[in-house]
Structure formats: C-alpha cells, structure tokens
Amino acid sequence: MNSNTMKSNTILTVSQLSKAFPGVKALSNVQFELKEGEVMALLGGNGAGKSTLIKCMTGVYTSDSGSIELAGESIRNLSTDSIQEKGISTVHQEVNLIPTLTVAENIFLGRQPLRFGRIDWTKMNEYAQQLLSSMNINIDVTRNLGDYAIAIQQMVAIARGVNMSAKVLILDEPTASLDSQEVGQLFVLMRQLKENGIGIIFVTHFLDQVYEISDRITVFRNGQFVGAYQTTELPQIDLIGHMLGKALSENGKTSKELHEIAEGSVPYLSARNIGKKGMISPCSVEIHSGQTLGVGGLLGAGRTELAKLLFGIEKPDTGEILIEGQPIKFSNAFDAIRSGLAFCPENRKVEGIIGELSVMENMILALQVKQGWARALSRKQQKVIAKKYICSLNILTSDYDKPVKDLSGGNQQKVILARWFATKPYLLILDEPTQGVDVGAKSEILQIINELCEQGMALMVISSELDEVVEFSDRITVLKDRQKIAELTGDDITTKKLMSTIAEEIS
Amino acid sequence: MNLEALYQGLLRRFQWKSIPKNRLFWPLIALGLLLLFNLINDPSFFAVEIKDGRLFGSIIDVFNRAAPIALLSLGMTLVIATGGIDLSVGAIVAIVGATCAYLIQSGMVESTVGIVAIAIVVSMIAGAWNGALVAFLGIQPIIATLILLVAGRGIAQLITDGQILTFNHAGFEFIGGGFFLGLPFSITLVVLAYVGTHLVLKKTALGLFIVSIGSNPTASQFVGIRADFIKMMVYVFSGVCAGLAGMILTSDILGADANNAGLWSELDAILAVVVGGTALTGGRYYIGTTLIGVIILQTLTTTILTNGLPVQYTHMVKSAVVIMVMLVMSVRFRNEIRGVIKPKRDKSGTSK
Numbered sequence: 001m002n003s004n005t006m007k008s009n010t011i012l013t014v015s016q017l018s019k020a021f022p023g024v025k026a027l028s029n030v031q032f033e034l035k036e037g038e039v040m041a042l043l044g045g046n047g048a049g050k051s052t053l054i055k056c057m058t059g060v061y062t063s064d065s066g067s068i069e070l071a072g073e074s075i076r077n078l079s080t081d082s083i084q085e086k087g088i089s090t091v092h093q094e095v096n097l098i099p100t101l102t103v104a105e106n107i108f109l110g111r112q113p114l115r116f117g118r119i120d121w122t123k124m125n126e127y128a129q130q131l132l133s134s135m136n137i138n139i140d141v142t143r144n145l146g147d148y149a150i151a152i153q154q155m156v157a158i159a160r161g162v163n164m165s166a167k168v169l170i171l172d173e174p175t176a177s178l179d180s181q182e183v184g185q186l187f188v189l190m191r192q193l194k195e196n197g198i199g200i201i202f203v204t205h206f207l208d209q210v211y212e213i214s215d216r217i218t219v220f221r222n223g224q225f226v227g228a229y230q231t232t233e234l235p236q237i238d239l240i241g242h243m244l245g246k247a248l249s250e251n252g253k254t255s256k257e258l259h260e261i262a263e264g265s266v267p268y269l270s271a272r273n274i275g276k277k278g279m280i281s282p283c284s285v286e287i288h289s290g291q292t293l294g295v296g297g298l299l300g301a302g303r304t305e306l307a308k309l310l311f312g313i314e315k316p317d318t319g320e321i322l323i324e325g326q327p328i329k330f331s332n333a334f335d336a337i338r339s340g341l342a343f344c345p346e347n348r349k350v351e352g353i354i355g356e357l358s359v360m361e362n363m364i365l366a367l368q369v370k371q372g373w374a375r376a377l378s379r380k381q382q383k384v385i386a387k388k389y390i391c392s393l394n395i396l397t398s399d400y401d402k403p404v405k406d407l408s409g410g411n412q413q414k415v416i417l418a419r420w421f422a423t424k425p426y427l428l429i430l431d432e433p434t435q436g437v438d439v440g441a442k443s444e445i446l447q448i449i450n451e452l453c454e455q456g457m458a459l460m461v462i463s464s465e466l467d468e469v470v471e472f473s474d475r476i477t478v479l480k481d482r483q484k485i486a487e488l489t490g491d492d493i494t495t496k497k498l499m500s501t502i503a504e505e506i507s
Numbered sequence: 508m509n510l511e512a513l514y515q516g517l518l519r520r521f522q523w524k525s526i527p528k529n530r531l532f533w534p535l536i537a538l539g540l541l542l543l544f545n546l547i548n549d550p551s552f553f554a555v556e557i558k559d560g561r562l563f564g565s566i567i568d569v570f571n572r573a574a575p576i577a578l579l580s581l582g583m584t585l586v587i588a589t590g591g592i593d594l595s596v597g598a599i600v601a602i603v604g605a606t607c608a609y610l611i612q613s614g615m616v617e618s619t620v621g622i623v624a625i626a627i628v629v630s631m632i633a634g635a636w637n638g639a640l641v642a643f644l645g646i647q648p649i650i651a652t653l654i655l656l657v658a659g660r661g662i663a664q665l666i667t668d669g670q671i672l673t674f675n676h677a678g679f680e681f682i683g684g685g686f687f688l689g690l691p692f693s694i695t696l697v698v699l700a701y702v703g704t705h706l707v708l709k710k711t712a713l714g715l716f717i718v719s720i721g722s723n724p725t726a727s728q729f730v731g732i733r734a735d736f737i738k739m740m741v742y743v744f745s746g747v748c749a750g751l752a753g754m755i756l757t758s759d760i761l762g763a764d765a766n767n768a769g770l771w772s773e774l775d776a777i778l779a780v781v782v783g784g785t786a787l788t789g790g791r792y793y794i795g796t797t798l799i800g801v802i803i804l805q806t807l808t809t810t811i812l813t814n815g816l817p818v819q820y821t822h823m824v825k826s827a828v829v830i831m832v833m834l835v836m837s838v839r840f841r842n843e844i845r846g847v848i849k850p851k852r853d854k855s856g857t858s859k
Contacts, residue, residue, distance in 0.1 A: 313729060334731035343729065351729045356722040356790045361715060369731040373712045419730070 011036050011199045012057075012088075012168050017066030017076075019052055026052040029066070030225040032218055034168060034199040039190060041210040041231070042203045044220035045243055045299055045464050050203055053220070054170055058090050059083040071167065089161025093173040095153045097160070099146030104128035106145050107160045131159055135189055151182035155189055162193060169193065170201045175209055176300070187213050205300030206481060207236060221245055237503040240298070244466055244499075258474045258490070259453055261288045266325045268458040269341075269427055271310060274319035279305035282318050283484035285460075285477055287427060292449065292459040294473025296466060296498050302482035303462045304346050307429050310460070311343040312336040337370050340426035344416050344433060346462070348409065352416045355405035359397050360386040362404045362415050367422040389418035394444060410441035417448065427458040434468065446472060470495050478502060530784045533836045534799045537782075537828070541806050548814065561686045565809060573805035574693035575600070575752035575769070577798060579776035580783075581700055582745030584797045587780050589734075589741050590721045590789030591641060591648035596749040596776060598659020599633045600769025603753030605663040608672035608763030611679060619678030626750050633659070634746020641742060642735035656773070663765035673762035683758030693755045697798075700751065704744075705794060717741065721789025779804055782832050803832070 014032035018025070027049045034040050044050050055061040057068055059080040068076040075083055097106045104125045105112075112119045113127065128141040137155050145153055154174055161169055171190075175183045190200055190213060202214055210217060210231070217234060219226040219242045226242050267286040275282030280302040287293045295303045308314040310321065312330025320327050323339055330336045333343070345351035354362055364382045371377070377385075386400040393414040397407055404415055413433065420428060430449070434442040449472050453459055463469050469476060476488040478501050486501050545552040545565075555564035579596045586593045603626045610616045610625060633655060640651035685692040708714030719727040720734050727734060752772070757763050782800035785792045807828055811821050834840045 332731065332733065333729055334733055337731040345729055350723070350725050352726055354719045354723045354726050354730075357715070357718060361718075365715070365719065365732075366730050368712045368715060371712075373716060373737075376710055376712045376715065 009036050010034070011071055013067075013069045014053070014057065015067050017053070017056060017063050017068065019056055019061060019063045025223055027056070027063070027223050030220065030223070032225070033228065034201060036167075036199055037194050037197045038215040039194060039200045039202050039213050040228075041214035041217045042201055042220070043210065043217060043239070043243055044226075048220040048243075049223040050220055051172075052223070054090065054172060054201070054203065057083075058088055058170065084164065087167035088170065089158075089164060089166040089168070090170040090172060091154060091157045091161060091174060093176045095150065095157050097145055097153065097157055099153075100144055102142050103132075103139060103145050103148070103156055104141040106156060107131065107141075107163060109160075111164075131163055132156070135159055135162075135192060137189075149182065151178050151185060154178075154186065158189065158193075162198065166198060168199045168201065170203070172203045173205070174202075175204060175206060183209065205298060207239065207298070208481070210239075211236070219243055235503075237499060240499055240503055243298075244464070258493075259291045261291055268324060269310065270322045270325075272319050272322070274306075274309050274316045274321065276305070276309060276314055276317045279314060279482065280309065280479075281483045283477075283479075284319075285310075285484075287458045287460050288474075289426065289458045290453060290456045291474040292453050292461055292472050294469040294476040295460065295462040295479060296469045296473075296476050296488075297479035297502065299464055301479040303479055304431055305482070306479065307343060307345075307431050307460070307462060310336075311341055311429060313343075334369065337366065337423065337425075341429065342366065342420035342423055342425035342427070343429040344413075344420055344431060346431035346435065348412055348416065348435075353404045353412050356403060358401045359390070359395070359404050359407065359415055360400035363389055363400075363418045363422060366419045370423050385418075385422050389414075389421065393418055393448070413445070414441065417445070425457065427460070428452065429460045429462075431462045432464065433461065434463065434465070466495050466498050470498060530793055530796055531799070533832065534782060534784070534796055534803060537832045537835070538799060538803050538806065541803065541810060541828075545806075545810055552810075552813065557689075560689055562689050565813060567690065569802065569805050569809050570694050570697075571691040572809070573801050574691070574697045575755050576772060576775050576779060576805065577697045577801045578700055578748045578752040578755070579769075579772055580779040580797045580801050581704060581794065582741075582748030583773075583776040584780050584783070584785055584792050584794055585704075585717060585741045586648070586745045587777070587785055587787060588717050588721045588789055588792035589738055590724065591738065591741070592652065592777065592787070593637060593742065593745045594649065594652040594773050595633070595637060595655035595659055596745060596752075597769040597772040598656050598663070599630055599746055599749035600753035600756060600772060601663035601763075601765050602633060602659050602666070603630050603750045604757035604763040604768045605666035605672070605765050607679065607754060607757050608674055609666050611674040611676045612672050619676070619681070622676075622679055623682075623754065626754055627747055630746045630750025630753070631743050632746075633749070634743035635739065637746065638739035638742030642738040660765060663763075663768070667763055667765045669765070671762055671764045675761065679754075679758050680761065681758070683755040683760075693759075696751060696755065700748065701794060701798060708794075713737065713740065718791055722791070775804060778829055782829060782836075784836060803828075 010033055012034040014030065016029050016031070017027055018029055019027040030049065030053065032053065042050050042053070052061065056063040059078055062077045066076070067074060070086055070088065073086070075086055098109070101109070107128045108124050113123045114120060115123070125141050132139065132141065135155070137152070137159070139148060139152060145156060158169065174186060178186065193200060202210070204210060214231050216228055217231055217239065218228045219239070221243065265288065268289045270284070270286040272284050273282040274284070283306070285293065285306070295306065297303050305314070309316045312333050312335050315331070321330065322328065328339060330339070336343070354365070357365070360382050363386050364377055367385070368377055383400070389395065390397065390400060395411050395414045395418070397411060404412060407415065417433070433445050433449070446468065449459060449461060461469070461472060470493055473493060476493055476498060477484055478486040478488065478498065480502055488497060488501065552565045555562050555566060583593055583596065606629050607622055607626050610622050616622050616625065637652050637655060640646045640654065641648050681692055683693055687695045716732050716737050719732055720737055724734060753769065756768055779800035780797050781787060782803060783793050783796035783798070785797065804825065807825055808821060811824055812818070816824070
C-alpha cells in the first residue's frame with residue numbers, strides 16, 4: 001500500500017485508540033494514519049465513529065486508551081488549545097468564526113499584531129490580504145466576514161487554520177452547503193495546501209468528491225477501523241460495501257413476498273416533482289396503502305429532506321402533494337397529522353422525544369395534538385394507551401411516569417413509534433427506525449413494520465442499512481446526492497442491485 | 508425493641524431520603540426558617556386580630572401585599588415554561604392602572620364591571636402585542652417584551668397626561684381594599700387565579716403543550732404542536748395577570764402613578780418563578796412553588812420592615828436570601844457541599 005507514497009512522511013498516527021460513552025463503545029482500538037501532503041478521506045455511516053475520532057484528535061473528547069502522535073509527539077488528551085498550537089486545525093461545516101468581524105480580524109483573532117500595545121490595523125489588514133492572495137482568494141479583508149458566501153467564509157477559516165502553522169487540516173463536511181462551483185474553488189485550495197505539505201483529513205458524505213480529491217480513504221464502521229485504501233485502487237462499489245459491511249458477492253435477495261396492490265389503484269399519497277432548493281431536486285414518489293416504499297441511499301443523499309417535505313415541516317418550492325388523488329397543501333406538521341400522516345424522525349433526541357415529559361405523555365402527545373388542545377385526554381385514557389403500547393411493543397420501563405430521557409435508545413424509539421400508532425395513521429414515515437437500537441429491538445421493529453403494512457397502512461421507510469431496505473420494501477426509491485436516481489421494483493429489489501445502482505451513478 | 512431498627516423502619520416508611528428531592532422541600536425550608544426567625548424575634552408577627560369580622564395582622568398583610576406579584580408570577584411561570592420571558596408586566600400594570608384611573612376620573616364608565624372589562628381587554632391587547640412579536644415575528648422574548656417595558660410607561664403617561672390621577676369609586680375600591688370572607692379581596696383573587704389556571708392547564712392539553720415547547724421546541728414542531736398559537740395564548744395570559752395586578756395596585760392606593768406603579772415588579776416575578784424551581788430555559792413549570800416563592804419574597808420584605816432595618820438594606824438582604832435559596836436548590840451545589848463534608852464524616856467514623 002505504501003508503494004507510491006514512499007517519499008512522504010507520516011505526520012499523524014493514531015493507534016489502538018478507544019473511547020467509550022455510557023452504554024456505547026464509540027471507538028474500539030481504531031487506527032488512523034495521515035501523511036504529509038495527502039488528502040485522506042474519512043468515511044463511514046452513522047455511528048461509525050468519524051466525529052468521535054476527530055473530537056479525540058482535536059482534544060474535544062478525552063480518549064480512554066491508545067495513542068495519538070503528531071510528528072512523533074504524543075498529543076493524546078491535551079487541551080484543544082495546545083493541540084491547535086501544535087498544528088491540527090479543524091474547519092467545520094458551520095463556520096466557527098464571527099460573522100460581524102472583518103475578514104482580517106477573524107484571521108488574526110486572539111493574536112493580532114500589536115504596536116505600542118494597540119492593534120496595528122494597517123499591518124493586520126496587510127498580512128491578511130497577503131495570506132489570502134497567496135491562496136488565490138482575492139477579497140476585501142476589511143469587510144465583515146458575514147458579507148461573503150459560505151464557501152469564502154470556509155476558505156477564510158482554512159486560511160486562519162493554515163496561518164496558525166497547521167500541519168494537519170481537518171475539513172469536517174466542508175462541502176455540504178456549497179454548490180458545485182464553490183466546491184471546485186475549495187478543491188483548488190485543497191490541492192494547493194497539499195503541495196505545501198499539509199496533511200488534510202476530509203470528512204464527507206459525497207462519494208464523487210472523495211474520488212475527485214482524495215489520495216487515500218479510511219473507512220470506519222460501528223466504531224471500528226475497517227481499512228485504509230488507495231483511492232485509485234478501490235472501486236466505488238467496494239467502498240460502499242466496506243462502509244455498509246457488505247461484500248458484493250452477497251446476493252441479499254430475500255424470500256419475502258411483496259405486498260401486491262390492485263392494478264390502477266390510486267396511491268394513498270403521491271408527490272409530483274416535489275423539491276426544495278438546497279434540500280432535494282424535484283422528484284416524484286407514490287406510496288400505496290398496504291405497501292412499503294423503501295428509500296435507499298447513503299447518508300446525505302436527501303432522504304430525510306424528502307420526508308420533511310412530505311410531512312409539511314419544510315415547504316417545497318416546486319411540485320404538489322396529492323392524498324388519495326386530491327391535491328393538498330401542508331403548511332405545518334399539524335396539517336399533515338390531521339390528514340393521517342405520521343413521521344418518526346431520524347434524530348430521536350432532537351426531533352423525537354421530549355425528554356422532560358414522561359413516557360406516557362410522550363406517547364399520547366401526537367394523539368392529543370390531533371384531537372386539539374381544548375380537551376385533554378383523561379389520565380385514565382392516557383393510561384390505557386400507555387399500558388397498551390408498553391405491553392405490545394415490549395417497552396422496558398419501570399413505570400409510565402418516568403421521564404422518557406431515562407430510557408435506553410431502543411425503548412425511546414418504541415415510545416415514539418407508540419406515539420404515532422396511537423394516532424392511527426394511514427401513512428407512516430419512518431426515518432432510520434432501527435438506528436441506535438439493539439439487535440433484539442431491531443427485529444421487533446422490523447416485524448411491527450411488516451404487520452402494519454399487512455393491516456393496510458402505507459409506509460415509507462428510510463434506512464441506511466441496504467439489507468433492511470431490501471427486506472421490508474415493496475418498492476425502493478433510490479436517492480443520491482439529493483436527487484432521485486432510480487426506482488426499483490419487483491425482482492430488482494436486491495441488495496446487490498441497490499448497491500450497484502448507487503455506485504453506478506457515481507462514476 | 509431495637510431502636511436502630513425502629514429508626515431504619517421509620518426512615519423507610521416515610522422515605523425521608525426522597526423528601527429533599529421534592530421540589531417543594533427547599534423553598535418550604537427557606538420559608539420555615541424565615542417564619543422561625545420571626546417567631547423568635549417578634550412573636551407578634553403571628554398575631555391575628557379580628558375587627559368587625561375582618562382579619563388583621565402581619566401574616567395577613569404578607570398575603571395581601573404579595574397578591575400583585577403572585578398574579579404576575581403566575582403568568583410569568585407559564586411564559587418562562589415555554590422558554591420565554593415577559594419583561595413588560597410592570598409596564599402593563601402601569602398601563603392598566605392609568606386606564607382604570609382615567610375611566611373613573613373622567614366619568615366615562617360608571618359600572619365596576621365595565622371598568623374591569625375594559626382593563627382586561629387593554630391587558631389582553633398588551634399581551635397579544637408581546638405574543639405577536641415573539642410567536643409570529645420570531646423576535647427573542649427578552650427583546651420583544653423589552654419594547655413594551657420601555658414603551659408601556661410612555662403609554663401610561665400619555666393616558667394620565669403625565670399626572671398622578673387619584674379617584675374615588677366605591678365599586679373599584681373593593682378590588683384592592685375590600686374584604687371577602689374576612690380576608691382582603693385580593694387574596695381571593697389570587698386563590699381564584701391559581702386554582703382556575705391549574706384546572707385549565709389540567710383539563711386542556713395546554714399545560715402539556717407548554718412543557719413540550721419549552722423542553723424541546725424542535726420535537727414539538729415535528730409532532731405538530733403549533734408553538735405560535737400556544738405562545739400567543741401564554742403572553743396574552745401573562746398580560747391579563749398583569750392587568751389584574753394593576754387593578755389591585757391602583758384600587759389599593761386610589762390612584763395611578765404612571766412612573767412608579769409596578770416598577771421593577773417584573774424582576775420580583777421572575778425571581779419568584781426561579782425560586783419556585785421553574786428553569787429559565789423552559790420546560791416543566793411549578794405553579795405551586797412559584798406561589799411559595801412569592802410568599803418567601805414578601806415575608807422577607809415585611810420582616811425587614813417590621814424589624815426596623817433601614818429600607819436601604821432591603822434589596823441587599825433580599826438578594827442574599829435569594830442566592831442562598833437558589834444555591835441550596837441546585838443539585839450540583841448540594842453535591843459539592845456534600846463532597847466537602849462527607850470525607851470528614853468518614854474519617855470520624857473510622858476513628859471510632
């Protein structure tokens with residue numbers, strides 16, 4: 001593997017690094033290596049441990065065991081400040097600079113050139129201008145940073161990092177909010193930094209960008225190191241395989257029977273050319289009662305965005321939604337709920353549970369919303385609902401008055417499922433229903449999905465686990481880079497076909 | 508009989524260990540200590556006289572004087588529960604006071620019911636203004652209500668034409684000065700307001716939705732709770748509470764002082780809510796403990812005054828007590844104190 005990078009020196013080495021959070025082993029004995037003047041893509045799905053690794057490297061988290069060495073010097077568990085001083089700079093998707101200060105002020109914040117104890121503005125602006133033009137960024141450094149586009153702000157952040165004598169630059173999803181031209185600008189800058197011998201760690205969900213810019217790829221999965229590969233020697237489909245933990249040879253076709261629908265029946269929900277700038281390009285989907293529409297695609301492909309558009313949380317720029325053939329407009333989630341929709345979001349902590357409320361209150365919340373605020377469900381009615389679902393979904397909780405935040409992830413997920421089942425929806429959208437859920441709960445949830453479908457509910461299920469999508473879907477909409485690229489039906493619903501569909505379009 | 512076993516049994520029986528965790532525990536301890544101080548220092552604090560079938564005494568006085576802040580704190584509790592704050596309640600007190608005084612003095616409205624109705628409508632409009640700024644324009648509550656805090660006194664001055672309006676009106680005087688069942692009528696108003704609010708929050712889903720919004724606004728949006736509607740209701744309610752407080756204060760002194768009516772009272776209300784254990788970040792609210800917080804603050808003020816301590820010290824003593832109550836209520840602080848105390852105990856235990 002070292003054949004064509006023999007000359008380069010390793011600058012950053014991580015070995016046997018472990019980090020555990022209560023109940024979760026976020027990193028177990030992982031390794032990572034970065035050489036001078038290379039772009040290393042760091043890839044992995046949700047919970048792979050990418051962010052944890054970066055936070056350990058930059059001193060945000062203290063790791064439990066292992067070693068992190070920068071240019072031969074151990075930097076494990078130093079403070080964020082001293083690590084930055086030693087030469088690791090991080091630029092995040094959300095720029096961590098101050099928009100109301102000038103570009104020059106941002107670059108030299110905390111280390112302004114002084115003259116007689118006061119800031120030497122002329123010098124500072126001069127230095128800033130020089131620094132940026134050396135990177136081919138020609139902007140007015142005396143204007144506020146907030147006046148510039150995100151791409152420029154990011155480059156300023158990079159300039160600040162590089163100027164603080166960075167040896168290693170970590171770019172955490174830098175392109176997520178950029179358009180293709182801006183991405184091009186950023187890549188030019190990255191190549192230039194590479195020439196200067198800076199090692200760059202590039203975290204992203206966009207696979208085509210990985211192939212465009214990176215020299216090597218490190219893949220993590222479930223807190224473990226999967227491998228480091230030369231980009232040119234790793235076909236896309238293998239990369240996806242590594243990320244998802246699947247080999248291409250696996251067929252993945254299941255013996256399950258598809259839920260048939262009558263010819264020419266009107267779909268429960270159909271969306272025509274629905275899209276929103278910056279979220280997802282216009283696309284159409286149809287969801288039939290008694291069928292499950294799977295949404296496949298990698299993280300960041302626009303899956304959650306599609307769900308939010310359908311559920312009225314985001315308002316689409318284009319297209320229309322029809323419920324049983326009738327056009328309808330949702331201006332918020334309340335409208336969607338009244339029309340019989342339900343949406344179990346991906347980010348359980350932020351978008352799902354209301355931590356301070358009890359298990360019971362969390363369960364009845366959506367039903368209460370649907371019924372309106374004027375008449376509260378009596379405590380007796382609430383208890384009936386809580387008992388029913390605690391029992392039928394096998395939720396482990398000592399009592400239903402316990403705050404839901406004290407439950408485990410899997411049980412919280414079931415509480416949210418119960419919340420929506422209680423509203424008796426016609427269409428249930430599940431975004432990553434099995435994420436962060438233990439194996440036992442996972443199979444229970446999958447079984448519930450199948451039962452609901454057989455009872456005639458329409459389902460739309462989003463999942464990163466391609467096997468899972470294949471297992472429960474009657475049709476699969478494949479999304480990639482915020483576009484719908486294919487719809488798989490019938491015999492095409494196999495893991496292999498799904499993987500190759502995602503990979504094909506990349507090249 | 509083994510005394511140790513009996514003691515352990517009693518401990519288990521009454522779950523004494525869980526009592527300090529009850530949110531009522533520390534505020535009640537603080538109130539108890541204050542009352543104990545008064546009992547030792549000046550037992551006449553607890554004396555209640557009956558004159559003409561009416562009760563008089565320091566205790567009654569505490570409740571009577573606490574009434575306006577109790578009403579403000581009721582509205583404030585719900586506003587804070589949604590993650591907001593209402594700085595304008597003192598200004599609304601002034602506006603409503605000025606309105607009532609003007610209506611009476613100019614002779615525009617004769618009937619008490621009419622005056623009260625107009626005052627409530629005015630306070631609702633003031634609250635709706637705050638609500639609209641917060642809920643529909645998305646302005647941060649502290650800024651949105653600051654606008655009315657500043658403008659409100661100006662509006663009140665416009666109504667009173669810069670004068671202190673005084674009046675006589677038998678019906679309106681009853682609100683702040685009348686007696687009902689032997690107690691000042693303002694106490695009845697407070698009891699009605701608290702009980703009524705408690706019932707409404709229990710019987711409708713408003714209480715649940717308020718906690719949801721304050722606890723997790725994003726998840727509340729995803730579950731279809733219309734935060735704008737709930738926030739509007741809450742700010743209007745806070746306005747009405749301020750309106751009632753304004754009527755009590757105006758009726759009590761038979762006059763409206765646009766500059767000083769309810770001055771700084773928003774801060775007392777916020778203090779009472781916080782002492783009552785509702786977090787400024789929103790979420791779970793505790794109406795009952797808010798009321799205890801109000802009573803603590805008023806007992807403190809009355810204690811200072813009846814003990815002849817110069818008025819200049821009132822604010823400082825008040826702040827000191829509030830800091831102590833808050834520190835004691837903080838779980839983290841208690842743990843740290845425990846960390847300091849415990850090792851010593853362990854040592855003494857082993858040395859035996």
